[in-house]
Amino acid sequence: MSSISSGAGPRGGRTRPTANDVAKAAGVSRSAVSFAFNSPEKLSTATRDRILAAAQELSYVPNTLARMLKAGQTQSLGVLLPQNLAKVMENPYYARFLTGVGQVCDEQGYTLLLTPPLRDSMLKAIPYAAVDGFIVCGLEHDRGEVAELRRRGIPFVLVDSSPHQDVSSVDVDDEGGAYEVMRHVLDLGHRRIALLSIDPGPEHAERGYRGPLARRIAGITRALGESGMGLGDLELVEVPATRMDGFRAAKALMASAPPTAVVAMSDILAFGAVDAMHDLGLNVPGDVTVTGYDDLPESSWTRPRLTTIRQAITTKGRTAADLLFSAMRDEDQHPHQLLGTHLVVRDSSSRPGRTGLSG
């Protein structure tokens, strides 16, 4: 179906030389050619030099894919992503996460294969990824992708999922983090609070909240309960986690039912909310408190510096890659890691203002 004339590689026209061609040119067998590259000590210096010279002459180089097939190893780590590459690369959260994964790949001499959904399907992407193992982002253990990975015998580790036996995973104490930030806002005296949350996706209608989002909602509910409130007392908005969506949602909120505090479930959303307040001529936190979640590096640079929940995103990436490498070596290991969170109080939160916004 492809336009490749001889199946000889990505280049149509002239076909690449093979070990056979070199063998003929050097007057030796195919194995001798292989030895020249892989076990030079098995050959006489003269023969080896003759072979290498012939290879040089013909521009021969052993085929990468054939070597990998034979070796059963790719020296590449996959990251199975729930979003398009463009969106992932734009997202500072992933920049941090992939920095952690990258640290381990650098140590191990592995390349990193970013695998986004293929035609909107993470499942369809899997057969096209030549990797020794997968870091799977944001999928629960009962998803089809996980079954497919198991079927293929590819080691993997789940990140931002839920701990489950027979599956390695790295998770974060989202319940505790969400509890803490909501507790903080309530303790400041806020009662008219908007929850700027992340769109749970299409699965939500059927299955309700799952994974990290479910845990965060639980933490928030717990904090509210301690103050005699419930989730229903919040203004809940769910949008994709982009700065622009945060901006728009916050604007809409302020136009309809202005809260004294906006609790955002990601720093990116909080940045957008702060943008919106500034755009409306409102002071943060004087007029409105805004809190984030993640503690991206940007959160301590921007003005006002953001009150947020710190999760060690780079450590999460590092840990996931570490677990994966140990799973690749040692099968039937299914360790879990739980990473902590903590509240970082900066300048974007304060007691409810008295600036007459009490619309």
Add this chain to the structure above:
Amino acid sequence: MSSISSGAGPRGGRTRPTANDVAKAAGVSRSAVSFAFNSPEKLSTATRDRILAAAQELSYVPNTLARMLKAGQTQSLGVLLPQNLAKVMENPYYARFLTGVGQVCDEQGYTLLLTPPLRDSMLKAIPYAAVDGFIVCGLEHDRGEVAELRRRGIPFVLVDSSPHQDVSSVDVDDEGGAYEVMRHVLDLGHRRIALLSIDPGPEHAERGYRGPLARRIAGITRALGESGMGLGDLELVEVPATRMDGFRAAKALMASAPPTAVVAMSDILAFGAVDAMHDLGLNVPGDVTVTGYDDLPESSWTRPRLTTIRQAITTKGRTAADLLFSAMRDEDQHPHQLLGTHLVVRDSSSRPGRTGLSG
């Protein structure tokens, strides 16, 4: 050498089922199994179902590497990087660049293989990358890596290199950009200027400045010349392009020979320089003018908003990927693209201050 027992894949213990196993189980030939997956219309419904059932039963799935080898295609795009993965992922410049590359990969249904140096060698990394083509970052056409790619018959495109016949490339008008920013600083009246530049690496000693850095130096020299100055009249500092290095270098500068303006060759360095000024209790631009280069998104958020040279980094990534895909289809095409730059004047530059910092 590896711990794999049967060469059957990354998992040591039980070996994966092959098409042969399925054929036996379903009582058909190996080709029938292949047809069941690839050309179901060639089989009777009954046979196909029987094969698929057997495959299901055995957890058989066609091997990714074997398919790629046979097809001569990987559906993966490589990016050959001059730095470790961790450094790349931390660098907002690459976040922008890879966003552009990612847009094209998303459209084409390609995965993205990030290929950092292997044991400090970009050349050594190439044989381990199973890709249909490479985007090569920051290498001149006469480098060994380029020869290796050519030898392997892998299509590639050079980015931030220098236009050269027989090689596709995407370049930026660095000469013009550097000229403009230095012109701007000179026009404001600055004469005691520090150039906070990017470390040209070990090759520099032998070969002098090359590629983008050479062009930027040329642009700066041209601007200086128009004011009767030369490169020697500048305080030149060369450091790796990180925020921390910018911070340290700026501090050192202010301690030894304080300039009235710091012209940085990247926004990241400029951010670090601004950090340093704030740390020293100095006002930017009141006490010291600081300019950047790149116009990262952050540059318009931070205070003061950064005066800088805008280069369309995402477009650069997009263009490189576009050229690469056309090269992968149509060999012997070697187009060049030159992208423009322009000065963005914001709040970090002004006339030299009168605040008595004058040495």
Add this chain to the structure above:
DNA sequence: CTGAAAGCGCTTACAG
């Protein structure tokens, strides 16, 4: 509609 055979390139025991 099906099966034996060749081939994608490479590697590695094994016998000489």
Add this chain to the structure above:
DNA sequence: CTGAAAGCGCTTACAG
């Protein structure tokens, strides 16, 4: 020190 052979798994004309 060398060479014929089997094998890593898969796919696809080709002849029945």
